[in-house]
Amino acid sequence: MRLDSTLAWPFFTDEHRVRAERFEGWLERLLPERFDSEAAQAPSPEEQVRAWARELGSEGWLDPCKRLDVRAMALAREQLAYRGGLADFAFAMQGLGSGAISLFGSAEQRERYLPEFFSGASIAAFALSEEHAGSDVSALATRALHRDDGYVIDGEKCWISNAGIADTYVLFARTSESPSKGLSAFIVDAAAEGLAVGRSIRTMSPHPLGTLRFNGVRVPHSARIGEEGDGFRIAMATLDIFRATVGAAALGFARRAFDEARSHVLQREIYGAKLADLQLVSGMLAEMATEIDAAALLVYRAAFAKDAGAARITKEAAMAKWYATEAAGRVCDRAVQLFGGRGVTHGEIVERLYRDVRALRIYEGASEVQQVVIARTLLKEPLLG
Ligand SMILES: Cc1cc2nc3c(=O)[nH]c(=O)nc-3n(C[C@H](O)[C@H](O)[C@H](O)COP(=O)(O)OP(=O)(O)OC[C@H]3O[C@@H](n4cnc5c(N)ncnc54)[C@H](O)[C@@H]3O)c2cc1C
Structure with a gap:
């Protein structure tokens, strides 16, 4: 995944930049087959999740979940989702599953459970x-x-x-x-x-x-x-944080779909030229790229606000999750379209992305629920003047 333009944005510290680049290097060194969770010879999803949790944990890559560093979690999910849905899922669940204990657990609960979650030894x-x-x-x-x-x-x-x-x-x-x-x-x-x-x-x-x-x-x-x-408050405060990172995972899927589509239209010969030469195709690429940037801005803003000390980021996280997951659905759909018949063929990356991204609009609060949350928060804000 190309990180240069993302990391140049002012949301991140040098520590985030160094960590994301090191993580990218680590991911690049893994065999690409590791990310193909649906390959005929791949272990069961359950075994893959256990293996990813252990590996991410033992290498220290789950540490952002320990610190609840939302920007670092967002970047990591983006990088993982770019490559494979199950790798991202394993990371996300160690964070979501531990979040309530990190945020509200007693010292004894944190000591007993968290180290094993963050080392990946416990799921x-x-x-x-x-x-x-x-x-x-x-x-x-x-x-x-x-x-x-x-x-x-x-x-x-x-x-x-x-x-x-x-x-x-x-x-x-x-x-x-x-x-x-x-x-x-x-x-x-x-x-x-x-x-x-x-x-x-x-x-x-x-x-x-x-x-x-x-x-x-x-x-x-x-x-x-x-x-x-306190249960409702604990659940919602935990979801506030992790909803923003669902937006980040959507961003990873969308970036991959865009890259696949871009390289396809530059190569595919059609009417004696390249698919990329058709103006309607350029328009689709422009829409995809702009929606990706808009989603990224909302995700990073929510993450930045939480890291900067905001007590709650309910509205920002809901906007990030809603927009980024819906936009990623549109981006993956356009990528499938640009691949033509290949786009709906099993084994094609864009076909997998189209399926991978769908559930994100439903879990951790469906899109319509996010809209309700956004409007409810806005309506509670004081009137001007
Ligand atoms: C892959 C996956 C993983 C999940 N993982 C977990 C997990 O780890 N832990 C967990 O607790 N849950 C998990 N869930 C459950 C998930 O959070 C729920 O499916 C989700 O909250 C929606 O609830 P529901 O399925 O009952 O749909 P319903 O609540 O019946 O909603 C159906 C649809 O109605 C619409 N809708 C709902 N409310 C409104 C509204 N106010 N206004 C307008 N329209 C509305 C939306 O389009 C929604 O999709 C997971 C779900 C999926 C698909």
């Missing part, structure tokens, strides 16, 4: 969604009953990334009926008695995903993150 997951509670978090039905000796958890989670391979789940469950303070967050070990992995869910691009059943799972009070009733 993390974030279990919020349920079959009837995706966008509508208030419908969450998994319950954690407060007892003198801890909590008893019952319920079912759906669409959980890393279900079945995670060692530890950050779980959100209902502890009361209060509309604003009804949820609490817990750390649940995968080996806990009564916790079972249900069905595995196959999606249009490789992604370890499944359901989880909690049947009388007991956890001590010390497994709760923050105070009882």
